Amino acid sequence: MSHSDTTSLATTRRSYLGWLIGLCGAAVSAVLSVPLVRFTLFPLTTKTTETKWSDVGLVADLQSSASPLTRTVTVEQVDGWRKSVSEKIVYVSKDTAGRLQVLSAVCPHLGCSVQWQDGKKAFVCPCHSATFDTNGACTGGPAPRGLDTLAAKVQDGRLMVRYQYFRQLVKTKEVIG
């Protein structure tokens, strides 16, 4: 065996070893990166934000009113490791069948808060004058749909609501956040 043969054999052995070590290193790194990936993707795979049910008031009180009632609800949200508490305005009115419903005050057009105007018997948006009837159906203006109803339930005689935001400028009610 000549000298150059020995060198090339050694080089082949060395580069083969290099590939082997590189492969092992890559395999070990891949295994070690699993917890890192899980850790980073946690907020994507698990619900880290959650809205609790908020108290609107006694059903008996709410039922007696003929026109919609304004209520401020305290919304408790879980946001990662913290809770946030904010106040939102909702309207309690009756749907076409006469059952209580809770409407979001956020106009489905561009997000201003609509106001109930007793004289007009309508919800009017102060920004671009969209109007809605007492059931929440759109009766005029630029809003693409009626006021959004919020998920509600009765618990121990009290009306509870789950506050949510909905996408604006679309015909259908789509939850965001």
Added chain:
Amino acid sequence: MSGGRSLFGWFDRRTGLDGLLRETLDEPIPGGARFAYVFGSALLFIFVSQVITGVFLALYYVPSSDHAHTTVAYITKAVASGSFLRSIHAYGSSAMVILLLLHVTQTFLYGAYKGRRELLWLSGCVLFGLTLCMAFTGYLLPWDQKAYFATAVGTNIAGEVPFIGAWLKSLMRGGADMGTLTLSRFFVAHILVVPAAIFGFVAMHVYLFRKAGAAGPISEHPVAPTLPAEPFYPKQVIVDGAFALLIIAILATMSHFMPFELGPRANPADAHYLPRPEWYYIPIFQWLKYWPGSLSFIGVVAIPSLVAFFFASLPFLDKRMERRPWKRPVAVTVYVFIFLALFGLGGLSYRSDHGDPGYEAQLIAQAKATEEFMKEPFEAESPAAVVAAPAGDPLVAQGSKSFAAQSCNACHGDGGVGGPAGTALTGIHQRFDADHLATLLKSPTPKMTAGGMQPLDLPGDEMKALVAYLGSL
């Protein structure tokens, strides 16, 4: 294949990577690869692991005294793999200290600091100190009971330094007491300042090591090696790699089966709490007990500084080229004595804690509190105060209601913090006085109208309330 090769060739011509790699891998080791040489690269490996896990932990951590504990609890109890990563990081700090001691011991016993290696040794001493800094600063970050009290004691020790002690302590704490500023300082030291210094000194240490050359076995002359040299690659690389794999396997096993615990949130008012530092600081902790009052300076500052000074000046004091430990009885005896003294102090600390029934009961109670806290499910942090109307001024409270009722918050955000469609209103009273604000609200400027602002037609007192509210933002 030729495409790949030419691409590699182009890349190599631009970067010189191949030469750099060869330079790194062909480092000559007199006498060949050995298991005794693994500790340096193992330290580097664990350091990299600490950097990676540390960066990831920072995704959820908040360095503030009112959120730190909650966010660490969130990592530990809620986030996927969170407890595992935190454990790897926390146990990793112990692994760093153990490997550091092994690395120093190997270097010392092999006399590998001899022969033109003064700066190499000194840079290693600095890295030793920086590693202990990392352990000390990282310990506070979870803000649990043991973190808080161990750091209270640690910073008090700094207060013993003559002349500048009180100032030094305040500098470390960011004030007279431990608090959220202390946490910020420790956090910045832990993730920015000390790691940056470590990167720099590691580079210097590795460079000086390559400049001086590997020392080889103890029989070898430190400056002019005679044994045939073997390159670092492949044998030493494989040995180092196998050792790194062993360490990570041990860390992963420990982290999986006995995850690092988080204790209850720090309660500075708890007068019964017995602070105990992490195991590697226990000997020093015990040592401090023997130096009461005015003597404390000697024990706390003078003697440790003297030991550190002699330790660092070793290559200047011992200039002989003799490397075999049995031919260096004085140095080796002193080294072994210091080690035994540290072990002895650790033992004494254990005995004094477990010999006193009162102490023992308290330590058991503390361990139990930690265990109970670990069993509780994660509880999201409640806001300190409900963000409703600012308390106090009823006019401001009324204005806050108008702010919501008039949909101001739809564009300007809740509390006037600004939103996608509207500017922030915080501090607006500094730009416009009350009358000017009321005028602007009634008849917005063309620029405001273009931005979507609607004129507000409000009764006088309601407008006054709204302006008062804007003034409070």
